[in-house]
Amino acid sequence: MGGAITILRPVPIFPERAFVFSALRWITAAAFTVGLGGCAAEPARGPIVVVDDAGDTVRLARPASRVASLIPATTELLFAMGRGGNVVGRTRWCDWPAAAARVPDLGDGIVPNLEAIAAVRPDLVLLYHSAQNAAAADRLRSLGMPVVQVRSDLLADVPRIAGLLGRLLGASAAADSLARTFDAELAAASVRPPSDPPRIFILVWEQPPITVGRGSYLSEIIERAGGRNVYADLPASSGQISVESVVARDPDAVFTSSDTIPGFARRPEWQAVRAVRDRRFIHASGSEFSRPGPRSPAAIGRLADRIRGLPR
């Protein structure tokens, strides 16, 4: 219950904060079914202080009203919270909702274009937290633009980041209602794990073959849709694997992000995989299958239909 609140509460900085923070993220994931009710209680009075995913303490004198959202997931959340009007810049990958297309395109979200960001005069810049963005974050701060770095990789990040955005924009009520709706929809969409779930091989890239392990969004939504990722034992979120190990794991179906029979399915070495020989594919194009956000419950629902439809 308390996980989310602990994360968002203003705290004095101490060095191990980043570690505690990431540890809490996992605890929070478990606590989310209970909800995030406590967030709204805190009124946005005085300066807003948050600790972001980089472990940096960010202070805003007043709620942000001009947000450069350089992560597709935060763009989706802001629009879903009814605060799309406060988004003054987005990445070229922000393709949902349709209204986001009218927001100025600032280019890439990783190693962003600083001049393009400065040109829209944001009072808050949302950056994906990665080593490649650290220099850009420092530079933006030295130019007087507050930066909040977030990692949005998993389903549990959706309500967590919604809460964070609610605080930053002084829209906690909208954020909490979004988070509650999300949790309810997620619970409704999630399939109770069957005793013998179809075993699914997630192929995210063909040459070389790359799959994802349990610490990934795709693996999460497939498990919630009633399937089991055959590479759930992989510690890394993604990795290159050999066809030989796919043969040995003998999946029931192959998840692919293409709409048609993928090109690799015709290649001779892949015929050793039963699911490829039998053309058992789960097609799922569309960005809701590649990033956690308000559309994730719907994505899980559609996946569940396809997984149920697999011949047993």
Place this chain on the structure above:
Amino acid sequence: MMRLAGLAAFALIALTIGVGAGSVALPPGEVWSGLARADAPASLIVRNLRLPRALLAFLVGGGLGVCGAALQALVRNPLADPYLLGLSGGAGLGAVLAIAARPGSGWPVPLAAFVGAMAAVVLVYRLSVVSGRRLDPRVLLLAGVVVGAFASAVMSAVIVLSDAPQLRNAFLWLLGGFTASSWQTLGLFVVYSVIPFAMLFALARSLDLLALGEETALHLGTDVERAKRLVYVAASLLTAASVATSGIIGFVGLVVPHAVRRLWSPLHVALLPASFLAGGGFLVLADTLARTVIRPLELPVGVVTALVGVPLFAVLLRRNLA
């Protein structure tokens, strides 16, 4: 002869290890029955995946070794390697263009890499033919570097301007690997590489003379210009095919010929087969490591060739100095 037989034994052992080990741990008995009987449970893995992969790695490694030895003699520069002549840049550009134009990938990527490599080779060749029909090795070196740099620049521009987020995976493919091996790939490579291999082996005597210097070679009765052109064409064709099947695998072509020369100083008649056997065996072992050290994950084989090969070579260098 003894040494060549020793290298052949090394190559055979490497192939045995390559077929015996993989990302799935199989006991030797199962590997053997998978190899011997088509209906054995392991036959799918051993016959359809491991065997063609090990053989392809062997041929590609051998090809890179032979090309490296030949090109080092041709340009008389110890730093020469099969990718020297702008090939890697051209191949990379071809692969990136194919992915940028048609996200989804598949076969066209290797094909585009091959076309890109050959385009770079033709361009380098055109730039290096000076004063009539003479092929100047020094100009060849420089033209190779220049064309390679230009291709890399265009490649970077395409990546920055393109909308395909998958493009970073083009680099993964270029890092090299044998994940896409099958009997078909192996057959294609065999059919294709017979002529370049035959050309290079037939030119072994000319390479000995070229290594002494062009003038000496001319005095000793070699058609120097013809030999240089043939070596260049054959080595380029062979390298381009290896790029198309397995990406850019560094280090094998540079170091294997040197290592063989360090072990004993053979003439090219022996150096070329020795480089073939050593390069092939080395690449099979490197690929086996790439498949097994972090299984079920795989490392790009180029990472292994450098990680294992560099220290080995450093030891060889020191030993011969002492």
